[in-house]
Amino acid sequence: MVRRESRAVKMGSIQIGGDAPISVQSMTNTDTRDVNETVAQIKRLEEAGCELIRVAIPDMEAASKVSQIKNQIKIPLIADIHFDYRLALEVLEQGIDGLRINPGNIGNEEKIKLVAQKALEKKVPIRVGVNAGSLEQELLKKYGHPTAEAMVESALKHVSLLERFGFYDIIISLKASNVMKTLEAYQLIAKEVDYPLHIGITEAGTIKSGTIKSAVGIGAILSQGLGDTIRVSLTGDPVEEIEVAYSILKSLDLRRGGVNIISCPTCGRTEINLVEIANQVEDKIKGLDKDIEVAIMGCVVNGPGEAREADLGIAGGKDVGLIFKKGEVIKRVPAAELVDELMKEIENLD
Numbered sequence: 001m002v003r004r005e006s007r008a009v010k011m012g013s014i015q016i017g018g019d020a021p022i023s024v025q026s027m028t029n030t031d032t033r034d035v036n037e038t039v040a041q042i043k044r045l046e047e048a049g050c051e052l053i054r055v056a057i058p059d060m061e062a063a064s065k066v067s068q069i070k071n072q073i074k075i076p077l078i079a080d081i082h083f084d085y086r087l088a089l090e091v092l093e094q095g096i097d098g099l100r101i102n103p104g105n106i107g108n109e110e111k112i113k114l115v116a117q118k119a120l121e122k123k124v125p126i127r128v129g130v131n132a133g134s135l136e137q138e139l140l141k142k143y144g145h146p147t148a149e150a151m152v153e154s155a156l157k158h159v160s161l162l163e164r165f166g167f168y169d170i171i172i173s174l175k176a177s178n179v180m181k182t183l184e185a186y187q188l189i190a191k192e193v194d195y196p197l198h199i200g201i202t203e204a205g206t207i208k209s210g211t212i213k214s215a216v217g218i219g220a221i222l223s224q225g226l227g228d229t230i231r232v233s234l235t236g237d238p239v240e241e242i243e244v245a246y247s248i249l250k251s252l253d254l255r256r257g258g259v260n261i262i263s264c265p266t267c268g269r270t271e272i273n274l275v276e277i278a279n280q281v282e283d284k285i286k287g288l289d290k291d292i293e294v295a296i297m298g299c300v301v302n303g304p305g306e307a308r309e310a311d312l313g314i315a316g317g318k319d320v321g322l323i324f325k326k327g328e329v330i331k332r333v334p335a336a337e338l339v340d341e342l343m344k345e346i347e348n349l350d
Contacts, residue, residue, distance in 0.1 A: 001222075001223060001224070001225045001252070002225050003225045004190055004197075004225045004226050005194065006018065006194050006195065006196040006197065006228055007194050007195060007196065008020065008196070009125045009169050009170070009171055009195075009196055010125070010169075011052060011076050011078070011097050011098040011125050011171075012052070012075070012076025012077070012097035012098070013075075013076060014051055014052055014075075014076050016125075016171055016196045016198075016228050016229045017171075017195075017196030017228040018196075020228070021254070021255060022222070022227055022228060022229060022230060022249060022254050022255065023051045023052060023228070023229040023230075024049060024050060024051050024052075024229070024230060024231075024242060024245040024246060024249070024255075025050060025051060025052035025053065025054065025078070025198075025229055025230070025231045026045055026050050026053060026054070026231060026232075026238045026239075026241045026242055026245075027053070027054040027055070027056070027080065027231065027233075027238060028041050028042060028045075028053065028054070028055050028056070028238065029041075029238060031062075032055045032056055032057060032058070032062040032065060032069070033059075033061050033062050033065055035065050035068045035069055035072075038055060038065075038069055039069055039072045039073060041238070042069070042073045042075070043073065044239055045075075045238060045239060045242060046073065046074055046075055048239045048242040048243065049242050049246060050075060050238075050242050051075055051076075052075055052076045052078060052097075052098070052229065053073070053075055053076070053077060053078065054077075054078040054079070054080050054098075054100060054231075055069065055077065055078070055079060055080065056080045057079045057080060057081055057087050057091060058082075059087070060086070060087065060090060062087075063079070063087045063090040063091050063094065064090065064094070066079065066090075066091045066094035066095065066096055067094040067095050070094070070095055070096070070097075076097035076098060077096055077097050077098070078096070078097060078098035078099070078100055078127070079091040079096045079098070079099055079100065080100045081099060081100065081101050081102075081106065082101075082102055082105055082106070083105050083106070083107075084107075085106055085107045085111035085112070085114060085115050088101065088106070088115045088118075088119075089114065089115065089118055092115075092118045092119060092122050092124060093118075096124060097124065098124060098125050098126075098127065099115070099119060099124060099125070099126045099127065100126075100127040100129045101115070101126060101127070101128065101129065102129050102130070102131060102134055105134060109161060112158070112161055112162070112165075113165050116162050116165040116166075116167040117165065117167075119167065119169070120165075120166060120167050120169075123169070124169075125169035125170065125171060126162065126167065126169065126170055126171070127170075127171040127172070127173060127198055128155055128158050128159055128162070128170060128171070128172050128173070129173045129175070129198070130151050130154045130155045130172075130173065130174050130175070131175050131176070131202055132146035132151060132175065132176035132177070132178070132181065132202075133146065133176075133177075133202075133203075135150055135151065135154055136154060139153060139154055146176065146181075147181070148174075148176075148181050148182075148184035148185040148188055149188065151174045151176070151181075151185045152174065152185055152188045152189050152192070155172050155174055155189060156189075156192060156193070159172065159193065159195065170195045171195060171196050171197070171198050171228075171229070172189060172193070172195050172196075172197055172198065173197065173198035173199070173200065174186060174189055175200050175201065175202035176201070176202060177201065177202055177203045177213075179201060179213060179216055179217040179220070182201055182217055182221070183217065183220050183221055186199065186221050186226050186227075187224070187226070190226050196228035196229070197226055197227050197228055197229075198227075198228070198229050198230070198231065199218055199221050199222065199226070199227035199228075199229070199230045199231075200214070200218065200230060200231045200232065200233055201213055201214050201217035201218060201233065202233055203233060205234070205235060206234070206235045206236065207234055207235070207236045207240055210232070210233065210234040210235060210236075211232075211234065211240075211244050214232045214233070214234070214244060214248070215244070215247075215248055215251075218230055218232065218245075218248055219248055219251070219252065222248070222249075222252055222254060223252060230245055230248070230249070231245070232244045232245045232248070256291050259285040259288050259290055259292055259293075259294055259346070260292070260293045260294070261278065261281065261282055261285070261293075261294050261295075261296060262293060262294070262295040262296070262307055262310055262313070263278045263295070263296040263297070264296070264297050264298045264306070266298045267298065267299075269298065269299040269301060270298035270299055270316065271299070271316060271317060271318040271319075272298070272316035272317070272318075272321065272335050272338075274296065274297075274298045274316060277296060277314070277316070277338060277339055278296040280339045281294065281296055281339060281342065281343075284339070284343055285343075285346065288346070290346070290349065292311040292312065292346070292349060293309065293310040293311050293312075294310060294311065294312050294313060294342070294346065295307030295310035295312070295313030295314070295324075296313065296314060297313060297314065297315040297316070298315070298316055299315060299316060299317065300315045300316070300317040300321070300322050305327060307324075307327070308326065308327030309326070309327070310324075310326070310327075311325065311326065311349060312324070312325055312342065312345050312346060312349065313325075313342075314338050314339075314342050316335060316338065317335070318335075319334065319335050320332060320333070320334060320335055321333060321334075321335050321338040323338070323341055323342055323345060325345070330345075
């Protein structure tokens, strides 16, 4: 694929757009007013590979905690602001790295102007985050319901407003829970502006259903060369969002790093507990800093051949298994020792 050319925007230490890799972000689900709990979750997200983190700012108390949180974390901190422009002004004073505002509810033009001027002064980018569920009433009246066209019109209106105030460090998102509506919205906006795009399917669902919807939606958008940063929205532990996000990017060859597991679905030829073995290997390689592919195959008949391009792999047989490298069998070991022997080979691989 050929990635869309977008202007570069710097959010803290992370560049979004331009020639930067597609970054992965998430959002805490803690009470931002609880600094210790919020920082603890962000640190877990950092360990998982999260590159930018957003926190909800529901009131002035939460806004006042931004500097305390920022001082204890490594990744850029983004404030999610709704309804009250004064919250945006406060977090800007607190040293926030990025703002996300929903133009449909932040306030009138004068209030947006104050936010834009302060953000410009502090050199803090703004994400114009349009959600299908919170479009302006006049657009809903015009289009009848939240269409892709309505979402794009909302975004362009508020981008134009920020530009009028001399503000251009803008990122755009156009999210809906409907995959096709979201895809269409990003296709439309990409023809209009060169600002970087934040990609996601909002309110995607639980870990299982949300992962599927996000993989389909985000994957479809990315496959067209669109997108500069992504957030997978799941109902659950946000650490799960990071794992899914990287899996999506790796499947499209947009990010590399870490061990990629290939495993067969099993069939009637399988004579070992492949599910258990695959889970054991996946657990052991978590966080391993090696850019390799490892195959877990169920039978010695087709295993090595089907996974010929994998760096290393195992193929199970009755009470015995093969360990192979680039499709070539390098050793035969008892089935009970397959995982341990495979891990030795992984550790020794340069």
